[in-house]
Amino acid sequence: MTSTQTWPAPVAAGPVDATVALPGSKSMTNRALILAALADGPTLVEAPLRSRDTLLMAAALRALGVDVEDEGADWRVRPGALRGPAAVDVGLAGTVMRFLPPVAALADGEVTIDGDPRARERPMGPLLTALHRLGAEINDGGRGALPFTVRGRGGLAGGPVTIDASGSSQLVSGLLLAAPRFEKGVEVRHEGPPVPSAPHLAMTVAMLRAAGASVETGTDLWRVASGPVRGGVTAIEPDLSNAAQFLGAALVTGGRVTVPGWPAETTQPGDALRGLLASMGAEVTDGPAGLTVRGTGGFRGIDADLREVGELTPVLAALAALADSPSRLTGIAHLRGHETDRLAALVAELNALGGDARELPDGLEIRPRPLRGGVFRTYDDHRMVMAAAVLGLAVPGIEVENVATVGKTLPGFTGLWTAMLEG
Ligand SMILES: O=C(O)C1=C[C@@H](OP(=O)(O)O)[C@@H](O)[C@H](O)C1
Numbered sequence: 001m002t003s004t005q006t007w008p009a010p011v012a013a014g015p016v017d018a019t020v021a022l023p024g025s026k027s028m029t030n031r032a033l034i035l036a037a038l039a040d041g042p043t044l045v046e047a048p049l050r051s052r053d054t055l056l057m058a059a060a061l062r063a064l065g066v067d068v069e070d071e072g073a074d075w076r077v078r079p080g081a082l083r084g085p086a087a088v089d090v091g092l093a094g095t096v097m098r099f100l101p102p103v104a105a106l107a108d109g110e111v112t113i114d115g116d117p118r119a120r121e122r123p124m125g126p127l128l129t130a131l132h133r134l135g136a137e138i139n140d141g142g143r144g145a146l147p148f149t150v151r152g153r154g155g156l157a158g159g160p161v162t163i164d165a166s167g168s169s170q171l172v173s174g175l176l177l178a179a180p181r182f183e184k185g186v187e188v189r190h191e192g193p194p195v196p197s198a199p200h201l202a203m204t205v206a207m208l209r210a211a212g213a214s215v216e217t218g219t220d221l222w223r224v225a226s227g228p229v230r231g232g233v234t235a236i237e238p239d240l241s242n243a244a245q246f247l248g249a250a251l252v253t254g255g256r257v258t259v260p261g262w263p264a265e266t267t268q269p270g271d272a273l274r275g276l277l278a279s280m281g282a283e284v285t286d287g288p289a290g291l292t293v294r295g296t297g298g299f300r301g302i303d304a305d306l307r308e309v310g311e312l313t314p315v316l317a318a319l320a321a322l323a324d325s326p327s328r329l330t331g332i333a334h335l336r337g338h339e340t341d342r343l344a345a346l347v348a349e350l351n352a353l354g355g356d357a358r359e360l361p362d363g364l365e366i367r368p369r370p371l372r373g374g375v376f377r378t379y380d381d382h383r384m385v386m387a388a389a390v391l392g393l394a395v396p397g398i399e400v401e402n403v404a405t406v407g408k409t410l411p412g413f414t415g416l417w418t419a420m421l422e423g
């Protein structure tokens with residue numbers, strides 16, 4: 001997925017004025033696929049995201065015996081008897097590497113699971129230990145990381161388990177999503193520093209309940225009863241985290257961007273953009289046309305705890321570098337285990353353009369300074385491409401390395417970006 005050519009991030013010629021329709025949510029699409037694979041009948045997944053992360057999930061489920069077929073813009077999923085032998089490639093998708101192994105443990109046969117070199121470094125051990133305690137046989141050579149083999153026996157006992165999910169909420173979501181199919185369901189208790197990404201855990205619970213599962217929650221506690229998973233129709237919302245760079249463009253250029261189809265109620269963390277961009281000085285309005293963000297001229301930095309919405313950090317950091325006052329983004333130590341060490345990558349790339357960013361133990365401090373053009377490295381991280389594009393609106397001469405890596409969640413990004421700038 002790498003290319004040696006860079007992408008010249010376009011400078012905004014003036015205030016943007018655009019409506020940007022966004023493809024489906026990665027997080028909802030990959031949860032919908034897992035639940036559909038475990039259901040007792042077919043599911044129509046409406047308006048799913050088609051990107052590297054979701055195509056890898058679809059391929060992984062097909063390898064286990066699930067039928068995932070295009071039906072126009074939708075996906076029709078027909079569950080089958082889960083079976084190995086199978087080889088699964090998770091790429092660099094956290095959702096695939098954490099949601100698929102519990103499903104593999106329900107299969108009959110061996111499932112080998114591997115991914116990109118960086119995926120082998122992302123937090124995984126607590127999930128493997130938990131699965132082992134719940135009755136799975138996994139051979140990971142003692143590494144607690146990819147690659148590993150799940151020796152599925154056609155079912156899993158389940159029951160109570162304690163896990164340290166401070167490295168990633170997905171370690172919990174993975175256990176919960178497959179749990180209706182465990183013989184005893186599951187009771188997951190978290191022990192350790194705080195679990196990040198609370199909205200994503202709420203999304204897991206909401207989507208399980210919508211599929212008919214019985215879920216109880218407490219503080220750092222989730223209980224899913226054993227029982228059937230219903231098929232039917234699951235509509236995927238637009239990806240609100242992928243709205244960040246487009247709405248941010250309104251702020252940077254003093255323009256206006258509308259995202260149609262913004263849900264009135266949602267568990268997506270991107271919904272927090274409304275408050276975050278407003279506190280930077282944007283005017284945010286909700287109407288029949290969608291969510292509109294208007295930049296009113298200059299904009300200020302923020303002091304924000306992003307623990308719940310960590311995936312918004314790269315774009316917010318780019319905005320912070322262009323703001324009128326300093327920013328502190330905290331609660332995000334776990335971003336060191338994302339697609340790349342995002343704290344280190346953002347500091348390195350902002351400072352290479354003349355910026356003043358530094359790492360905090362759990363975040364970033366960014367002081368706006370005049371920036372210059374240069375090559376912006378993206379570390380196989382889709383959100384580094386998005387951050388670079390935001391900077392490029394105001395800073396001439398930014399050349400984005402390996403722009404294709406944005407296809408992890410938004411393959412049409414450069415087209416959408418150019419169309420937004422053209423109005
Ligand atoms: O469950 C999910 O769909 C996600 C959870 C979050 O992971 P972490 O809790 O590891 O940050 C988020 O950053 C990721 O983009 C998607």
Ligand SMILES: C=C(OP(=O)(O)O)C(=O)O
Pocket residue numbers: 092093094095311338339383409
């Ligand atoms: C952290 C992210 O992805 P993943 O699902 O791979 O964890 C992200 O999309 O910002």
